[in-house]
Amino acid sequence: MNKSLREKLESTFKDIQVAVLEENRIAVTAENHGVLAILRFLKDAGFDHLALLSAVDWIEDNCFEVCFILTCYMQNDDEVTGRQRLHIILKTKIPREKPQFKTVIGIFPNAEPYEREIYELFGIHFEGHPRLTPLLLERNYEIPPFRKDFDTRKYVEDVFDKIPFVEGKDK
Amino acid sequence: MDRNQITKWFKAPAKMANKYSLHVIYFCTGCGIIEVPPVITARWDAERFGIIPVATPRQANLFLITGYVSVKTLRPIIRTYEQMYEPKYTIGFGSCPVNGGMYWDSYNTIKHLDKYIPIDGWIAGCMPRPEAIFIAVTHLWTLIDKEMANGYIKYRENYKSYRRNQEMALGELEWPPLFPVSDEPRGNEQ
Numbered sequence: 001m002n003k004s005l006r007e008k009l010e011s012t013f014k015d016i017q018v019a020v021l022e023e024n025r026i027a028v029t030a031e032n033h034g035v036l037a038i039l040r041f042l043k044d045a046g047f048d049h050l051a052l053l054s055a056v057d058w059i060e061d062n063c064f065e066v067c068f069i070l071t072c073y074m075q076n077d078d079e080v081t082g083r084q085r086l087h088i089i090l091k092t093k094i095p096r097e098k099p100q101f102k103t104v105i106g107i108f109p110n111a112e113p114y115e116r117e118i119y120e121l122f123g124i125h126f127e128g129h130p131r132l133t134p135l136l137l138e139r140n141y142e143i144p145p146f147r148k149d150f151d152t153r154k155y156v157e158d159v160f161d162k163i164p165f166v167e168g169k170d171k
Numbered sequence: 172m173d174r175n176q177i178t179k180w181f182k183a184p185a186k187m188a189n190k191y192s193l194h195v196i197y198f199c200t201g202c203g204i205i206e207v208p209p210v211i212t213a214r215w216d217a218e219r220f221g222i223i224p225v226a227t228p229r230q231a232n233l234f235l236i237t238g239y240v241s242v243k244t245l246r247p248i249i250r251t252y253e254q255m256y257e258p259k260y261t262i263g264f265g266s267c268p269v270n271g272g273m274y275w276d277s278y279n280t281i282k283h284l285d286k287y288i289p290i291d292g293w294i295a296g297c298m299p300r301p302e303a304i305f306i307a308v309t310h311l312w313t314l315i316d317k318e319m320a321n322g323y324i325k326y327r328e329n330y331k332s333y334r335r336n337q338e339m340a341l342g343e344l345e346w347p348p349l350f351p352v353s354d355e356p357r358g359n360e361q
Contacts, residue, residue: 136243138241138242138243139279139342152276152278155278156277156278156282160281160282160283160340163339164332164336165283165285166285166325166329166333
């Protein structure tokens, strides 16, 4: 399964690198325009569960990395097949100046809250998402707070430390 | 019952009754709430001290805030506190409400909770042991005896400052002020 899936991926798609990190962990690096097709291919191949959709800010390389972790409950279950469950990590890079990506809700509907979270914390816009409204944060931040150039210490000094203690009596 | 306390009971029965039947509303923010189930169940049976958890803030007179307070949870904390009837006491449980704890440079954590609501006592530690709750409660008894647990009076008197701090942290508040905030005498208000 492990090897044949790798061969299938490499023969079907160009411009992807497939690496076996360890047993049952496969990392696929792809260009960002081909990600939706790879996701659809993997879903047809049995990986029907999107376990995580996350992002990483690589500020030195001036890009964001969007990261999908796919797995499957039924086909690779330990008790059914005797094999450990296979995880696929699909990574793609998008430029930092234009943080845009296509939504994957059409393929995995459970990506909706993940995409809202990434939009809020990293500022990556997902085209075609039905409601990119605030999910976790209460305040408005100039720079989304999970980006590496967001200075949390300065922010705390500017906002929370400026609020005075209540001492004495009101006049 | 301690016989030495009989005079106290005759002097101020309402205060004594209040003191020995603290009804607690737990605000389950963060990790501190994991210490509360053993406290209220058989292992450290909190009812020995007259502490009993209640369902709504309107029945409670002790407010226990367990764990870090983010900007979003500050709003329900203030609303819960304002719904409680006086006399009401507040205890901050764990390091995080005291000064931010390990989240001291977080973008979204309120560092000093006593800037927004008055706190009568702190339990420091990360995590405090369940016994710390009882130590805090016995200290609170002493404070109530000496009439030093007056956070709710402070809140009433300094409401303008507290409301200003709350608005600085949360922006516009969607509920009306609990006490009058304008300088005008009451009759002149619209």
